[in-house]
Amino acid sequence: MNMMQALFYLMGCVTLASALTVAFSKNLVRSIFMFFITLFGLAGLYVLALADFVAVTQIVIYVGGILVLILFAFMLSGKEALAAAQEQTNRFINLKNLPSVLLALLFLIVLINVIFKADVANLQWIKEANGVKNVIDVNESMINNIGINLMTRYLLPFEAISILLMLALVGAAHLSRKEDMRG
Template identity: 65%
Template sequence: MMLVKIMFYILAAVALGSALFVAASKNLVRSVFMFFVTLFALAGLYVLALADFVAITQIVIYVGGILVLILFTFMLSGRETLDAIQQQKSKLINLNKLPAIVLAVLFFVVMFIVLRQADVNELDWVKVAVAEGNVIKPDGIQIENIGVNLMTSYLLPFEVISILLMIALIGAAHLSRKEQEA
């Protein structure tokens, strides 16, 4: 149990540190690669929470799909656009960012208070579920059911999402190419 706690704190620190680097960095390419590290750390946290399917989905969809789209966007963007973005003046705290900072601080205060006061094992509905034996045990059957449902009942929405991502990639490529002067 102690090793799991150590792994949790390491992965949480990596996720938070890399996410802060993504938010604070002026170099867009480094931000994208640190976003890659953030997503992998989140996948590791899902594995520790015994959510293997969610971890694999995190890696396949976000790391394999969304992050590749972001990298393609940077590769297809003109050098002038990237230079203009990187040379924008940005201070960590200024008056324009004050509402966002206040909301973020309020969110973290509320989240801290709720997590501090919550005792998950003492909730009535958890006690009733444990007493009745209505608890899902982690095994391969749920993952198998998800796979079967994804490839049968939900195949059409799955394919529609893949076509939507492909259209987004084509749209990004079209918007980023330079217009030819006549």
């Protein structure tokens, strides 16, 4: 086993263990921070797969954006709602959850079936693309082109989306802190 395989298995185990902790932990704070580790572990797996751009995008969008939004939602939640969420003692598999568990198992069976029956090396469209040399070689100019287009041609939509997300965050904060006007 070489060093890359060892790093892959280490990163995979850390990512899987932290994801399972997120799914099964009753403590919301621990779940949020383990989700942070899960997202960084996925970014590390992308780096090992030589998908640097996807790894950076994973960190910027999910760790930098989504996880911060989750942290804000947690911090802006009322104490009563957090206490009620932590005191739930529902079992994972009960009669109310049976349809969703059966659906998840069905999807797992389909996914495993697709993985074992897929023969990626012998797909017809891949053979045809290789035969006529219709394959795009990865080079540095592709990633540079994405960055240049994002900061020049698509700057206005990029900034509009960021303002929209900021307004959604401010609105969520306002709704969560609104006092009861009847009392």
